[in-house]
Amino acid sequence: MSKLVVTAVGPATSVQDGGRYGAQRYGLTPSGAMDRLALAAANCLAGNPLFGAAIELGPLSATFTARDGAIRVAVAGAPRSAKVGAHDVPLLQSLTLADGESLTLGAARGEVFSYLAIEGGIPGVPMFGSLAVNARAGLGSPYPRPLQPGDELQVAAASMSGERSIALPAKPDGPIRVVPGPQDDEFGNALSLFLDSEWKISGTSDRMGYRLEGPVIKHLHGHNIVSDGTVNGSIQVPGNGQPIVLMPDRGTTGGYPKIATVIGADIGRFAQIPAGRGFRFKAISMKDAQTAARAMDTLLHSLPSRLREPGGFDFNIEALQNANVAGAAVNAFDAGTWQPDNSSGHQP
Amino acid sequence: MAATLSPPRILPSGDAAITVEFSRTIDDEANRRVLALDRLLMTSPVDGVTETVPTYRSLLVHYDPLRVDYETLGANLSALAQQPPTRREAARRWRIPVTYGGEYGIDLEETAKALDLSTETLIARHTGATYRVAMIGFTPGWSYLSGLDPTLELSRRLNPRLVTPAGTIPIGGVQAGIQCLAGPNGWHLLGRTPVRTYQFNREPVFLLEPGDEVIFHPIDAKEFIERDRAAEHGEIVAELVAS
Numbered sequence: 001m002s003k004l005v006v007t008a009v010g011p012a013t014s015v016q017d018g019g020r021y022g023a024q025r026y027g028l029t030p031s032g033a034m035d036r037l038a039l040a041a042a043n044c045l046a047g048n049p050l051f052g053a054a055i056e057l058g059p060l061s062a063t064f065t066a067r068d069g070a071i072r073v074a075v076a077g078a079p080r081s082a083k084v085g086a087h088d089v090p091l092l093q094s095l096t097l098a099d100g101e102s103l104t105l106g107a108a109r110g111e112v113f114s115y116l117a118i119e120g121g122i123p124g125v126p127m128f129g130s131l132a133v134n135a136r137a138g139l140g141s142p143y144p145r146p147l148q149p150g151d152e153l154q155v156a157a158a159s160m161s162g163e164r165s166i167a168l169p170a171k172p173d174g175p176i177r178v179v180p181g182p183q184d185d186e187f188g189n190a191l192s193l194f195l196d197s198e199w200k201i202s203g204t205s206d207r208m209g210y211r212l213e214g215p216v217i218k219h220l221h222g223h224n225i226v227s228d229g230t231v232n233g234s235i236q237v238p239g240n241g242q243p244i245v246l247m248p249d250r251g252t253t254g255g256y257p258k259i260a261t262v263i264g265a266d267i268g269r270f271a272q273i274p275a276g277r278g279f280r281f282k283a284i285s286m287k288d289a290q291t292a293a294r295a296m297d298t299l300l301h302s303l304p305s306r307l308r309e310p311g312g313f314d315f316n317i318e319a320l321q322n323a324n325v326a327g328a329a330v331n332a333f334d335a336g337t338w339q340p341d342n343s344s345g346h347q348p
Numbered sequence: 349m350a351a352t353l354s355p356p357r358i359l360p361s362g363d364a365a366i367t368v369e370f371s372r373t374i375d376d377e378a379n380r381r382v383l384a385l386d387r388l389l390m391t392s393p394v395d396g397v398t399e400t401v402p403t404y405r406s407l408l409v410h411y412d413p414l415r416v417d418y419e420t421l422g423a424n425l426s427a428l429a430q431q432p433p434t435r436r437e438a439a440r441r442w443r444i445p446v447t448y449g450g451e452y453g454i455d456l457e458e459t460a461k462a463l464d465l466s467t468e469t470l471i472a473r474h475t476g477a478t479y480r481v482a483m484i485g486f487t488p489g490w491s492y493l494s495g496l497d498p499t500l501e502l503s504r505r506l507n508p509r510l511v512t513p514a515g516t517i518p519i520g521g522v523q524a525g526i527q528c529l530a531g532p533n534g535w536h537l538l539g540r541t542p543v544r545t546y547q548f549n550r551e552p553v554f555l556l557e558p559g560d561e562v563i564f565h566p567i568d569a570k571e572f573i574e575r576d577r578a579a580e581h582g583e584i585v586a587e588l589v590a591s
Contacts (some may be wrong), residue, residue, distance in 0.1 A: 007591075021399060021401075021410075022398075022399050022551075023488075023554070024399055024408075024410070025386075025401050025484065025490045025558065026484050026489060026546065026553075026554040027484045027485045027489055027490050028554075068522065088353045125350075136487060136529065136531070137487070137488045137548070138548060139548060141410050173404035179360050179363060180360075181359050181360045181361065182360060187497070213396070223374070225375050226372065226405050226486060227403055228366070228367060228403045228406045228488075229361070229401035229403055229406070229407075229408025229485070230408075231361050231362050231364065231365045232461045233362050234361065251485065251486045251487065252401060252486065253403055253483065254486075254488055261360070261362030262362070263362060263363050264362065264364050264413070265363075266364055271578075282463055286363065286419075287417075289363035290413045290418065292363070292412060293363050293414065294413070295415045297414055297510075302406065312472070
């Protein structure tokens, strides 16, 4: 075994994976990666299962050091500088840290979260099938809390296989797509104000929820409803009229009306919007939202076929063939964001 | 053929969950229908449904949109929810110890005063009721109970407390509760229980199921400390009793 030592780390950095599902009925929130696509890309580069555990890095810089042997790692997600010693190294490409070498990642630029995957994954004891940190519930492995300087992860020694890079499609930057409801009827015309306005994410946001700053969204009948269930992407509106988008560490139930829900295919992209940058929402039909969900699933599962040897050669013939299939899926994914919504499908 | 029940509202919660809403208010009959549909989905799984979250008045049904679409599942859930209930299974009943007042329940005296009751009467009425776990939510093991004695209804505090202890036994409005982990609470704190409704290194991790019945009984501070120590080591210090 080798050790990955956390040499320096900012807040909001923790072990996350695909999430902990199945116990929301007991009040246990799913947790899991804020940006599943970036998690999957990092894991893919490291040769791990797509939604295995990796280190989710917040917006600040961090340094990790290999001890007792070499370690292969890969970083995906927010653009940021990466150096091994004094040398720049590329993101979206696996690299092997020799015993004693350090990887220093700079502050995130234009996005928020990155994922550091380690070849062989992060060993730990799963709870409800997940190693994801949920500090309030005392869950997460190997540390049930955000990472701190001095923490050590026991990890596999680097294999001898070649390094690889991954070709990801350009990230869509259109409006964040939502499906109205479940309580859009609590808002009347304020739903249009919500959809027509520019919003900013408040600096007080965290893994539980992103607070939005913009016009005041007024309720028709007051802001207290009888608590009901929440999902990742639920947009609840408390009494001050400033919406909160619920994220993976959300409460499983909530007592504020929910005006709309960010679709699953866009929640990772939404999570990457930094505080202070303006963005908009756009309502789409359920049919289009579920088409986008399928396109995102196809994109996620195309990742292994997108691996390349660094330098641009295709990884293998099979990958080349799969890439054509994946290319079609990606076009559908992009189209879901870019094309005007002319759907006459279901309107909830 | 038995008459069907009134249709619930089928509401979209994004592209991977449906809210099946039976009422907009806290309503005992609606909660029974929520729990009945929840049980039905547990005993006869529906393709694509991944997990369910019962609440007072609605059932949130999480599903995989790659396996079933909104229209199909929504119609299916609506039909299932309108089926008349088959025989009602006897609920499990838990007897849960509570130490009332003093440092364990800092609002006991003030609450009694606000309700114009003696603390003894308040405790007697709180322990005299049989509650049902209407829902579990917010944080792990936080159990919302219906069945509070109507004479104990008191609106919530104007200023919620940001930190209240693990095991807090509060009342608020028409509801009673069992709070498992330390955290914020805007209700009136009557006492504390050593029972952990959630403990991750114990089997079962979650003690209570939505639909279970709960009765409280008073214990003194000395017994609290003993049982709290036992509970810390994974012992279940609540009893299952015949209903």
